[in-house]
Amino acid sequence: MKHKTFFWFVLPSSLAMLLFIAMPIVSVVIQSLYAAHEQVIVEVENCGPFGCTTSTSIDQEATEALRKAEPLGRFVGSEIYLNRGHLATADVAEAWRQSTGLADFMDRLLNLPFYGALAFTLTYTAVVTPFALLLGFVIALAVNTLPRLLRGPMIFFSLLPMIVTPLIGALILFWMIDARGILGSFLQYLAGDPDLSLKASTPLTWIMLIVYGIWSSAPFAFVVYYAGLQTVPQDTLESAMIDGASRFERIRYVVIPHLVPLTTFMVLIKIMDNFRIFEPIVSFNAEAHAQSLSFFIYSDLGGETRLLSSAAATSVLTIIGVSILLSPVVVRTWRDFGRK
Amino acid sequence: MLKKILMASAFVLGSAAVAQAGCGIAGGNVSIVGNEFPAIHSVVAAASECAGDGVTVKSNLTADHRKINVAGMSSTPPEYTSAIIANSSIVELINEDVIRPLDDLVAQYGQELSSNQLITVNGKIMAVAFMANAQHLVYRQDVLEEAGVDVPTSYEEVLAAAEIIRDKGIMQFPVGGAYAAGWNLAQEFVNMYIGFGGEFYKPGTAQVSINNEQGVAALEMMKALSEYMNPDFLTHDSNATSAEWEAGNVAMMNMWGSRIGVLQDAEGSSEDVYSNTLVSGPLTVGGGERPATTLWWDGFTIAKNASDEDAAATFQALVHGISPEMLNETTMPQAVWLIEGYEPAPVNEGVFASVAAGAVPYPMLPYQALLHAALGDNIADFLQGNEDAVKTLSDIEAAYSAAAREKGFLN
Numbered sequence: 001m002k003h004k005t006f007f008w009f010v011l012p013s014s015l016a017m018l019l020f021i022a023m024p025i026v027s028v029v030i031q032s033l034y035a036a037h038e039q040v041i042v043e044v045e046n047c048g049p050f051g052c053t054t055s056t057s058i059d060q061e062a063t064e065a066l067r068k069a070e071p072l073g074r075f076v077g078s079e080i081y082l083n084r085g086h087l088a089t090a091d092v093a094e095a096w097r098q099s100t101g102l103a104d105f106m107d108r109l110l111n112l113p114f115y116g117a118l119a120f121t122l123t124y125t126a127v128v129t130p131f132a133l134l135l136g137f138v139i140a141l142a143v144n145t146l147p148r149l150l151r152g153p154m155i156f157f158s159l160l161p162m163i164v165t166p167l168i169g170a171l172i173l174f175w176m177i178d179a180r181g182i183l184g185s186f187l188q189y190l191a192g193d194p195d196l197s198l199k200a201s202t203p204l205t206w207i208m209l210i211v212y213g214i215w216s217s218a219p220f221a222f223v224v225y226y227a228g229l230q231t232v233p234q235d236t237l238e239s240a241m242i243d244g245a246s247r248f249e250r251i252r253y254v255v256i257p258h259l260v261p262l263t264t265f266m267v268l269i270k271i272m273d274n275f276r277i278f279e280p281i282v283s284f285n286a287e288a289h290a291q292s293l294s295f296f297i298y299s300d301l302g303g304e305t306r307l308l309s310s311a312a313a314t315s316v317l318t319i320i321g322v323s324i325l326l327s328p329v330v331v332r333t334w335r336d337f338g339r340k
Numbered sequence: 341m342l343k344k345i346l347m348a349s350a351f352v353l354g355s356a357a358v359a360q361a362g363c364g365i366a367g368g369n370v371s372i373v374g375n376e377f378p379a380i381h382s383v384v385a386a387a388s389e390c391a392g393d394g395v396t397v398k399s400n401l402t403a404d405h406r407k408i409n410v411a412g413m414s415s416t417p418p419e420y421t422s423a424i425i426a427n428s429s430i431v432e433l434i435n436e437d438v439i440r441p442l443d444d445l446v447a448q449y450g451q452e453l454s455s456n457q458l459i460t461v462n463g464k465i466m467a468v469a470f471m472a473n474a475q476h477l478v479y480r481q482d483v484l485e486e487a488g489v490d491v492p493t494s495y496e497e498v499l500a501a502a503e504i505i506r507d508k509g510i511m512q513f514p515v516g517g518a519y520a521a522g523w524n525l526a527q528e529f530v531n532m533y534i535g536f537g538g539e540f541y542k543p544g545t546a547q548v549s550i551n552n553e554q555g556v557a558a559l560e561m562m563k564a565l566s567e568y569m570n571p572d573f574l575t576h577d578s579n580a581t582s583a584e585w586e587a588g589n590v591a592m593m594n595m596w597g598s599r600i601g602v603l604q605d606a607e608g609s610s611e612d613v614y615s616n617t618l619v620s621g622p623l624t625v626g627g628g629e630r631p632a633t634t635l636w637w638d639g640f641t642i643a644k645n646a647s648d649e650d651a652a653a654t655f656q657a658l659v660h661g662i663s664p665e666m667l668n669e670t671t672m673p674q675a676v677w678l679i680e681g682y683e684p685a686p687v688n689e690g691v692f693a694s695v696a697a698g699a700v701p702y703p704m705l706p707y708q709a710l711l712h713a714a715l716g717d718n719i720a721d722f723l724q725g726n727e728d729a730v731k732t733l734s735d736i737e738a739a740y741s742a743a744a745r746e747k748g749f750l751n
Contacts, residue, residue, distance in 0.1 A: 035745075035746045035747070035748065036746065036747045036748040037748050038748040038751060039706065039747070039748045039749050041546070041706065041749075042462070044461055044462035045460075045462065045463070046459070046460065046461050046462075046704050047458075047459070047460045048427065048456075048458075048459045048460075048469060048637055048701070049456045049457065049469055049472055049637050049678055050472075050635050050637070050695065050700075050701045053701065053704075055703070055704050055705055056705055056706060057434060057461055057462060057706060058434065058435050058437075058706050060437045063437070064437070074748070080746060083742045083745070083746070084738050084739065084741075084742040085739065085742050085743065091738075111721075111727070111731075111735065113717070113739070178572060179570060179571055179572050180587075180589075194512075195571055197570075197571035197572050199571075199572040199574070199575050200571040200572055200573075200574065200724075202724065284575075285520060285521070285574075285575035285577075286575075287521050287522060287717075287720075288521035288574040288575075288720035288724070289574075289720075289724075299522075299713070299717070301407070302404075302406075302407045303709065303710075303713045304406055304428065304429060304431075304432050304709035304712070304713070305432055305435070305707075305709040305710050305713070305743075305747065306410070307743055307746060307747070309746055310743070310746055
């Protein structure tokens with residue numbers, strides 16, 4: 001393609017990306033460096049059906065003047081990033097000084113919201129990504145060996161977890177694993193413990209979220225791998241068969257190498273998705289046991305008092321986190337690309 | 341033919357509605373955002389009768405109203421000309437300066453309103469209240485009788501009764517409560533802390549001070565109660581707790597007055613449960629005088645950015661929505677109405693008992709929502725046994741202080 005043609009070809013999508021992706025990120029970064037003005041508080045008397053009380057309120061006229069003078073708020077630089085809700089540098093340093101050992105330090109560190117959330121998010125990403133891909137691959141192999149007649153319905157069934165709206169799928173599972181639900185009662189029966197509750201225990205909640213994550217994202221891997229399996233060169237497979245390769249050896253030495261680029265692509269996508277885990281925490285009401293950076297953004301913005309700067313700082317930290325996680329894969333892809 | 345008849349009758353009905361419509365409003369747009377429970381539905385339905393004749397009435401009633409009302413009232417013209425709020429959520433609308441004083445509208449169109457409906461902040465009317473609400477004890481008469489205990493008046497008695505009920509094998513988890521991590525859990529702490537006589541802030545400042553004897557006692561009491569709750573209690577909000585009640589699994593709980601009607605009707609539960617569901621007053625704790633509960637009102641506000649015409653139309657429509665005519669057999673027991681002609685029903689006795697017992701209103705402070713959020717995020721750690729009460733309270737104070745510093749309340 002000529003450079004000029006290429007330019008006009010990508011112009012609309014570049015503009016859209018600039019407008020809807022780059023600009024918001026710039027605005028979020030700017031927002032995260034500013035905080036609300038110092039509030040001018042006045043004492044007021046509030047009256048209502050239950051009588052009058054002396055209370056305080058914000059002096060709107062004085063605040064209005066402050067807002068006019070500096071519409072962005074007051075510049076605080078990295079303060080929001082370093083405060084207790086985010087990187088909590090001062091608290092980490094104090095935990096380090098006061099801790100009696102590494103275990104105690106980790107305990108104190110994970111008590112800080114950001115690091116607690118990071119611990120869950122990284123565990124979730126590290127477990128769900130490989131297992132979802134593996135499960136998807138196994139399903140794809142299995143479906144691929146079925147007679148043609150059965151393949152259509154099986155593909156449909158395998159895709160169901162992805163077709164069901166994530167919130168609904170999670171809610172159904174949430175009710176089933178309730179202490180009085182069908183799965184919850186079954187587990188109590190299996191364990192012989194009538195007080196066993198998945199929702200009351202942190203490790204069990206983590207396992208539940210991880211299982212849900214694998215269940216809901218395996219279909220994506222399945223679809224991509226199934227498509228990939230259709231492109232495996234039949235000649236190579238046949239010659240391997242003639243050479244006496246078993247089914248396992250054919251998969252190991254022919255199919256898997258063929259699917260590596262697809263796997264890289266899916267690892268990239270799934271790491272991004274899993275690092276931003278959000279809906280399961282909401283629909284499983286799991287916030288007491290497991291939190292993620294996305295959940296913090298949601299609660300900052302959804303609280304009665306919105307914490308815009310805090311949400312902006314968490315967003316920037318999420319972007320940085322995703323970039324760090326993706327960097328090994330991206331670097332490798334780049335090297336492979338250069339070698340060719 | 342049938343279709344024609346239906347259409348004709350619809351037309352006749354429609355024109356009848358138009359003839360009645362307007363409520364004397366000259367014209368304008370009414371758009372209401374608010375929480376979703378039966379009483380508010382009734383108010384908005386009554387206000388919608390004013391539609392027609394140049395007046396449009398729209399509404400968006402959702403449990404997520406707090407997340408959208410500020411943004412929806414900030415633009416000019418605003419998406420919502422009115423937000424229905426409670427005494428906690430009005431604070432954010434005042435903080436963000438998106439609602440207008442109503443003195444002129446009340447003088448012009450609000451003669452019917454009584455003075456105790458007018459919510460004034462610093463002498464200016466900022467909202468018109470139409471109902472009162474409070475949390476109080478709900479109990480199962482049959483279970484308490486079987487256990488041979490009196491109706492508890494304090495949380496200590498609740499614990500004692502729960503122990504007896506469990507010992508006698510009547511119920512494994514006889515206590516209920518909206519202890520879902522987040523807003524509900526924080527609300528229970530606020531109740532308990534007030535019951536122990538605690539003060540949330542250093543006098544005259546935004547500096548939190550809950551890491552004290554009362555704070556520890558409040559947390560310890562919550563933990564003691566949670567031992568008698570369904571182990572999933574940290575995921576149970578008011579809805580889930582009500583469902584547990586209707587399933588007959590709970591014998592005592594602290595619940596919102598506005599939700600009792602649902603527990604006492606025949607829908608969703610068996611006869612031995614709903615016919616034995618009775619209300620009592622609020623509970624005290626630690627021998628305190630002040631009951632461990634807070635008083636609430638619900639009311640409407642008008643957006644500052646609404647045009648004068650829209651503001652007047654919205655005000656008149658909502659005044660119509662809370663006029664004595666809206667009270668009928670269905671709406672009467674839905675709430676403790678602050679409307680003339682309201683007759684208290686047994687279902688509402690708990691709220692009246694709370695007022696009579698000297699319960700205090702939920703604090704209307706500009707930074708209270710930040711503390712409420714910090715409480716909701718951190719108390720679960722203590723109830724799960726991950727850390728001691730003092731550590732949890734200091735975590736809450738630290739989380740609040742970081743947020744308050746960001747919002748400019750502390751420096």
